[in-house]
Amino acid sequence: MTSTDTDAALARLLEAGRSRAAAVDPHHANLWTALAAATEGGKRFRPGLVVAAHDALGGAQASAAAEVGAAVELLHTAFVIHDDVIDGDHLRRGRLNVSGTFRAQARSDGAGPDEAADYGLTAAILAGDLALAAAVRAVATCGAPGPVVHHLLDLFDAALHTTASGELADVRLSMDVVEATLPESLAMEEQKTSAYSFALPLQAGAVLAEAEPATTARLGEAGRTMGIAFQLVDDLIGVFGDPDRSGKSSTSDLRTRKQTPLLVHARSTAQWSELRTYVGRDLDADELDHVRGLLTASGSRRFVEDLAEEHLKASRTVLDELGMSLEMLDDVTTRPPALAGTGAAA
Incomplete structure (x- = not known):
């Protein structure tokens, strides 16, 4: 099976949703147009994991695997759209996201800034809801035998609960009412990313x-550690990354006081007394460069890089034990291109 199978399945799901929406109202159909745009530009590694695990374990349900892979991608899109609402971001991958698109359209139509902002947030929440519903529906109608579908729905339900818990914890910790410990920060990252991005697709394929x-359970463990590694690297990109290459802001995590392991570790260093003055506000380019230097000098960047590498190795050990070689995981690295040229620790 090739990636075009899951791409085709995703396109069918989006077109089906758009067609049903158009029969209701043209403005509603615009939600699906924006939702389809939100799925563009990603690496599609989540549906790739579903298909790869299915194929590696000798599965014979290629069509269902493609449908479930597309469902996982829709689930990811829903979380991304809602995450942008939570973070107050209007750009994704360097262009207007769903809220930004509808906000700009409202302004073009003559709405005031506050009304346009409300309209944009409303559209994003609804688009994310539609993506969630479409993802679950895709699993329920994927064509697999009844008991398999039931098990898949249980996996999706568990991933939804876990990810929602992680997202809520992320915002709760960001209020800075209490200082998060490293285990609390890592637990938040595990819940927020590992469950739906890695454990779910690997286990769904199985x-x-x-x-x-036992194999399905072990793949869940591999996905858990792999997801933590992925999120740790994403945290680094969120400060040290090149937005033009990553499509991710390099100041948002600092502005919103995300209690990532990067900042949790930095809090224990001598540089924190100065670093803390840059957290919770907008930074210009010079200030960001200074923060990057402090995080490197404090050893916090190296600490997170090493921690990510440990988790990545642990996940690969499990896959090796199961006799599975998933080539697309070679792209999950602690030294992604988006970090190039940002003063990596030697």
């Missing part, structure tokens, strides 16, 4: 291949 329960 369930579709009707693998042994």
Whole structure:
């Protein structure tokens, strides 16, 4: 099976939703147009994991695997759209996201700034809701046998609960009412990313291949550690990254006081007394460069890089034990291109 199978399945799901929406109201159909745009530009590694796990374990339900892979991508899109609302971001991958698109349209139509902002947030919340519903529907109608579909729905439900818990914890910790410990920060990152981005697709592929329960459980463990590594690297990109290459702001995490392991570690260093003055506000380019220097000098960047590498190795160990070689995981690295040229620790 190729990535075009999951791309085709995703396109069908989006077109089906757009067609149903157009029959209701043209403005509603615009939500699906924006939703489709929100799925563009990603690496599609989540649906790739579903298909790869299914194929590696000798699965014979290629069509269902493509549908479930598309469902995972829709789930990811829903979380991204809602995450942008939570963070107050109007750009994604260097262009207007759903809220930004509808806000700009409202302004063009003559709405005031506050009304346009409310309209944009409303559209984003609704688009994310529609993506969630479409993802679950895709799983329920994927064509796999009934017991398999039931197991898949249980996996999706568990991922939804875990991710929602992680997202809420992220915002709760960002209020800075209490200082998060490193275990609390890592637990938040595990819940926020690992469950739906790695554990879910790997386990869904195994369930579709009707693998042994022990194998499915082990893949969940591999996904958990892999997801933590991925999120740790994403935290680095969120400060040290090049927005033109990553599509991610390099100041948003600092502005919103995200209690990532990067900042939790920095709080224990001598540089924190100065670093803290830059957290919770907008930074210009010179200030950001200074923060990057402080985080490097404090050893916090190296600490997070090493921690990510440990988790990545742990996940690969599990995959090796299961005799699985997933080539697309070579792209999950602690030295991504988006970090190039930002003064990596030697």
